Amino acid sequence: MLTRLFSDPSLQSDVHKYSGWAEDSESEDSKMKDDDLDHERCRLGDDDTDDPELRGSGAHSENLGEDDDDDDLGEDEEDEDDEGAGEGDAEDGRPKKRGPKKRKMTPARAQRSKVRRQKANARERTRMHDLNSALDSLRKVVPCYSKTQKLSKIETLRLAKNYIWALSEILRSGKRPDLVSYVQTLCKGLSQPTTNLVAGCLQLNSRNFLTEPCQESGRYASSSFSVHSYPYPCARLASPHCQSGSNSLPLRTHGYCSAYDSLYGGSGSPEYNSPEYEGPLSPPVCINGNFSLKHQSPPSPEHEKGYHYSMHYSSGLAGSRQTPAHNLVFGSSGMRSGIHNENVLPYHDVHPHHERPPAYDELNAFFHN
């Protein structure tokens, strides 16, 4: 909010005045910005110096505003030592400047400073790009991934934290968690939109909680949230072919898609190579069973063995009735139907092994026991 407040052009002059006060000098960045012609924030530049050492020199500045009587000091004053500026500060009630005397800003020094600043900017950009790349990598291994509707940075971190926590709890307890608590754990602290997104990715909107007997798979039909009987969704999501393919059920919502898109879209789907998606899928979070990391597609008897405990979505879920009590927090936007996890592409197929979170192997082994 403060940023917003400061963003108000009507307030910016006051903000800069404040900045000048707070930093006991004119705004140095105004000079720095002058050096960067492609940046719009050069608006305050009135000096060709950009050496931070000149901060607090008491040089003239519009930033100091109308109450600053030092404006008439002129540029000559800028090269004076701190004492002069300090006295001026004292008159303004500002603390006397301490520290080494300011060195005169020669053109050579100014040029060096400018280059230094530009290099620092480039490094900072690179650093932030690396950070964003790492965040993208993280997005791909949390239970909800979409290239079209990326989680925000903060939501990615929150979800990752929750995910780690949930997996840790699974390992610690040695039990399959309750579906509801699992989802609640994942979504703890997330915004409502993100919660809905995650729930959608997990195929867990309200209707999923009111299950009808599984009519298609016939395996995990249940009307309860039984840990052992409820068909947990695999959150291996957002396939590269996440399109409303002709052979896919309408699973896509708000730009993300579920594992089912990949299932029904399949490699043979015309949409499979949609340029919209090209990254790896999110890992499975089939907490009701093993993580099926070694599944192959198309399914084979080995696969059946592999996801013996895997989630199976009931087509009946799509049309199932729901009661308000089951609405939970997920809303109803993310409902999908007709989900068969037999068709879920194995995580191993879409995630290079080196990208697989280490926990998955352990968890996979665990659920195979």
Place this chain on the structure above:
DNA sequence: TAGGCCATCTGGTCCT
């Protein structure tokens, strides 16, 4: 249009 999110610039601080 307000608010959220983001990229970028910037100066400060700490460390090598």
Place this chain on the structure above:
DNA sequence: AGGACCAGATGGCCTA
């Protein structure tokens, strides 16, 4: 001195 890291400031873009 220079690099890494951080946080504040700012403007752009997007969406409800």
